[in-house]
Amino acid sequence: MRFKRTLEMGASVPTGSMGDIVFLLLIFFLATTIFKLEEGLTVTLPRAESGVRVPREKVTHVWVDAHEDISIDDAFVHMDMIEQLLVKKMRENPQLMVGLNMDAALPYSTVDRVLRQLRKANALSVSFTSDLEAS
């Protein structure tokens, strides 16, 4: 005896919730988009060919502009305070890399003083931030 199939159902993926999923994604991207983390100072970075991509999350930025104003984490600091600040940061993250955003026109003596502060703080991994020069 043959049973007659009573209900014929078409297979379909419900698309009713697609709008909600898209909205969730939208909210995710809206929430995670970071427009700018920190301002820093206005510096004219030196240009270099051999610059490599630096992971932004692992880097603490030290800004030194042409007037020798120094800024770390959006706060102006005195030259002698760099060590103290970085020691604190090194304690939180020993793998810290210091990104030096220094103005191209600075005299090297200033650069040397900053580097000396870094060495005192034992923050030895540095990156001289530069603009990429097309070779």
Place this chain on the structure above:
Amino acid sequence: MAKLKHPNLPPPEISQASTADIAFLLLIFFISTTVFETEFGIPLLLPGLGGQSVKVKRKNVLTLRAAADGSVYVDDAPVGLRTIRGMLETELEGNENLIISIETDSDAAYERMIDILDEVKAAKAPRISIKRSRG
């Protein structure tokens, strides 16, 4: 006057069928405008303070000196910035243990030091030392 009878209209409503499309457009907009800001820098590992100094043979050190006026010297002979890379590459081929020492005058611009460091890095020198020259 006879009162006009309102025809049997369905209650007004705004179509929501295009909500998902609008959300998709916004999503695409945000995905495409999100810039994961990257920065470029020249990484360098500084020597620690108070570490024991290591004696190196004179022939294993090549000194690049940046004078206050921006001119560059290799072991006291003036060179052009563009010729450094080729020269270093030949030198490094002959001696793998070569240490490149960059000595920058206190009054020289930071830019000049980066220019030299860039060339040295481009020549793939494994061991680089930077210091401020006295005087």
